[in-house]
Structure formats: structure tokens, C-alpha cells
Amino acid sequence: MADTHKTKQSDTKTRILDEAEKLFAQNGFKNTSISLLARKAHVNQAAVNYHFGSKGALVEQVISRRISPIDRQRMANLQAIEETATRQGRPPAIEDLLRAYIEPAFILTETAPGEKWFLVIAGRAFSEPDETIRNVFIRHFEPAFLLLVALMKEALPGLSDAVLRWRLHFVLGALSHAMRLCGSHRLPVASAPPPDTTETVVRHLVAFLATGMDAPDDAEHE
Amino acid sequence: MADTHKTKQSDTKTRILDEAEKLFAQNGFKNTSISLLARKAHVNQAAVNYHFGSKGALVEQVISRRISPIDRQRMANLQAIEETATRQGRPPAIEDLLRAYIEPAFILTETAPGEKWFLVIAGRAFSEPDETIRNVFIRHFEPAFLLLVALMKEALPGLSDAVLRWRLHFVLGALSHAMRLCGSHRLPVASAPPPDTTETVVRHLVAFLATGMDAPDDAEHE
DNA sequence: GTCTATAGATTGATAGAC
DNA sequence: GTCTATCAATCTATAGAC
Secondary structure, eight states: OOOHHHHHHHHHHHHHHHEEEEEEEEOOOOOHHHHHHHHTTSSSSHHHHHHHHHHHHHHHHHHHHHHHHHHHHHHHHHHHHHHHHHHTTOOOOOOHHHHHHHHHHHHHSSSSSSSOOHHHHHTTTGGOOOHHHHHHHHHHEEEEEHHHHHHHHOTTTTOHHHHHHHHHHHHHHHHHHHHHHHOOOOOOTOOOOOOOOOOHHHHHHHHHHHHHSSSSGGGGGO | OOOOHHHHHHHHHHHHHHHHHHHHHHSSSOOOOHHHHHHHSSOHHHHHHHHHHHHHHHHHHHHHHHHHHHHHHHHHHHHHHHHHHHHHHSOOOOOHHHHHHHHHHHHTSSSSSSSOHHHHHHHGGGOOOOOHHHHHHHHHHHHHHHHHHHHHHHOOTOOOOOHHHHHHHHHHHHHHHHHHHHHHOOSSSTTOOOOOOOOHOOOOOOOOOOHHHHHHOOOOGG
16 A cells, blocks of 8 residues: 555654653753654654754644644533533533633543653643743643633623733643643652542642632732 | 952852843753853853853752742741741631742842842742752752641641642642743733732732632542 | 863754665 | 764863963
8 A cells, every 4th residue: 555655654753753752741842852862762863854854843743743632622621611601691610611621631641651741741831941832832722721711701700800810820820730740750849749540630620720710809908 | 358359259150140040031041051141241151160160050059049048038937827826826827828938939039120030940940851950949949848738737637638738739830830920021821911019919829829728628529 | 260262072954875 | 764974053161371
């Protein structure tokens, strides 16, 4: 079949992507060299540039390969909630919105064997010093996050715009940190939380964050 | 006076530290070269290694210079709360504990002119891919965080150990993200929160996190 | 303490044979 | 598509004059 070449290429590309994901998670983008990646992936050094053009393009593909499904699932979840809310004529529930946004990141990275490397990579998105790379994440994250903001506004009509946006960024911060913790076994500090199933972590996150979102606005203290 | 040399040295060292802090915040540790740093700080390239020995040692000093006062203030705040609680024979308040831990990071970085670069650096602590650097942060953060854990246990005796530690890590995540947002004017995503005074951000953080810490434990759902 | 000059290693990317 | 060989740039660190 004509697939012979395609399969061969596909295997090599996939092997490079998988190994790059692992090394990027372990050592960061800048600290991972093409030569080390080629060695670990059992491919020739020149093959990496042949298949991806440049290191920057490789980074972009490693990220978008996993983020795209996560983002689609987030949008689908949020839109389903939006439709239900419209049909029932009442605002969506805070817990439902948070779970709709949070869960896909954990579920869709669960398939990979061993450590969930992409959780570590995505958990570093907002800390990435390289603006080009940071923008890759932002471009993917933006639509679903904006929809989350809009729906959360319906769920919490009494909250001021500024407070709502600060709180949703606290959500992003807690989520990012939890993703890094779940993706790697390295302890970031003493007294790290115990290893837990994905569902347990998501439930802890949602319970904590939903209560925080619903806290009384303290604007009157100013 | 014999201070002439000392002052000269001190000026150079301080100028290097200040410029390094800014560049590390803007571009990360790995992406900041000694030659660029020397150029921006108006010192000779060899002077950097003369004063600090190596790049790694410079990184360590940039971090510890700011973290040490923050850590001391955190410990002092928490110990004061502990004493008051002991004297009054009742557990400390969640809000007080969180504010005691959170506030020093924002207050003690406020003195620097312009952008608060160290907030960006410290906000990336748990995302740092280089284990050596990550351990510098952890070594400094550990004592105050452990004390926070212990006191929070007294404030929330009904919470299981696992849930308490997960929630305190959600606190660390939200705090880190807020620090990055406050330290830099770059928008990490659309719908970023508005620029606010330090005190306002701290109050938003404490209100959100204290309510989350106090959420009912959902362990019975398992 | 500050400078010039440079060693020594590593990097991303490419040219060209097969 | 895969290989070897190599280029050009960049980096940290140091040696040695002043």
C-alpha cells in the first residue's frame, strides 16, 4: 500500500512528539536540546528538523496536539451547560461551570502511560518566560476561558466585574498548580498532597473553587 | 575612608543584582545571558563572575536577597497569631492566617521602583524546570509553609489531612498566579483583571481563599 | 576591581551523499 | 526519509595585563 511511507513517517513523527513532550515536561523547553531529544527518541538529529522545520515549530506541535482536544471538550461542556440554562430559564450552577472547564485537562491526559507529562507542560503555561510560547497557550485557551467568564457572570450576577475576573484568575492559578502536581511525582514542597485519583483531585478543586467564587464581595470595605 | 572600595564594590554588586532581577523576570533564568546582563548593568562581563563566582550563584543571590525578608515576616506574622491564639485559648482565624502568609510577598516587593520584578520571579517558583533553582525556593519557603499548615490544622480541625493539604496547595497556586499578574503588566490571557492596588489584590485573595478553605469536606461523596 | 581576549563546550540548523 | 559532517552563533568561565 501507499501507506508504507506514511506510516513510517507517522511513526517517527509520533515518536519525536512523545519524547519531546516528556523531555519538555522534565526539563523545560529551553533546557531540552535537539540532540538529546534525537538520542532519546532513537532518531537522527537531522530528522527532527526535517519533520518539524525548527525547534519552535516542534514546541508548537507538542502543545497544540494535546491542547486542541482539551479545548474542544471545554467548549462543548460549557455550551451544553449554556443550553440547559437557557432552556430552563435559570442561571448555570457555579460547580457545573468549573467542572466543565477543569475536568477535560485531567481526563484527556489520562491515556498516556506513566506520568502525565502534558499536565506539567500546560501547568507552566502562564509562567513561561518566552512570550512566543506563552502566546501559543493563550491562543488556544482564550475562547473557552472567555465563555467561562461570560457564563460565570450569569451565575454570579451580584459580583462586580473586577472581582469576578480576579477570582477566575485565582481559579486559573490553583488549576495550573494542581495540574503540575498531578502530572509529576516530584514534590514541589514539603507537605505535598498525597497522590490521588484524577476524579478525587478534580472534586477537591471544584469544591474549593466554587465556594471561593461564591464568597461575599468585600467591596464595601474600601 | 576605607569605605571607598567597599562602596564601589557594593554599588557594582547591587547594580548587577538589580538588573539581573529585572532580566530574570522578563526572560527567565536560562534565557538571560551574562553578556546581556553585563551590558544592561553597564559593567564588564568578567565582573559578574568576579563578584558572584558563577551564574548559578548569582541566581541564588537574586532569589535569597528578596525571599529572606519575606520569609522572616511570614514567620513573625504567623508566630504572633499563634501566640494570640494560645493566650486566648481558641483557634486562629482562617483569614488572619492567610493574610499573614500572603501579605509579606506583596508588601516587601513594593519598594522597588516601576514593575515589581521579583513578584514575577517568585510567582514562577513552582514552575521552574531546573530542579536546582526550584530547590532554592523550596528551601526558603518551607519553614513558613509548614507553620501555616500546622496552624491551619488548628483552625480547621474537622478537615481531613489530605483535603487540608490539597487546599493549601490551591492557595499556593492562586497566590503564585496573582503574584505574576501583579508583578508584570503583560496580560497573560484575555479578560485579565484590572490593575489594582496591592492591598486590594490581597483582600480579594484572602476573601476568596478563606472561603474556599472553609468549604464543607466532600469526602462522603466517595 | 576592572578590563581584553579567548578557551572550551553546546546549541540550532543545513548541505549533500545515499 | 535518513544519514554524516559541519557551520555559525552563543554561552559560561577563566587567564592575565593593568
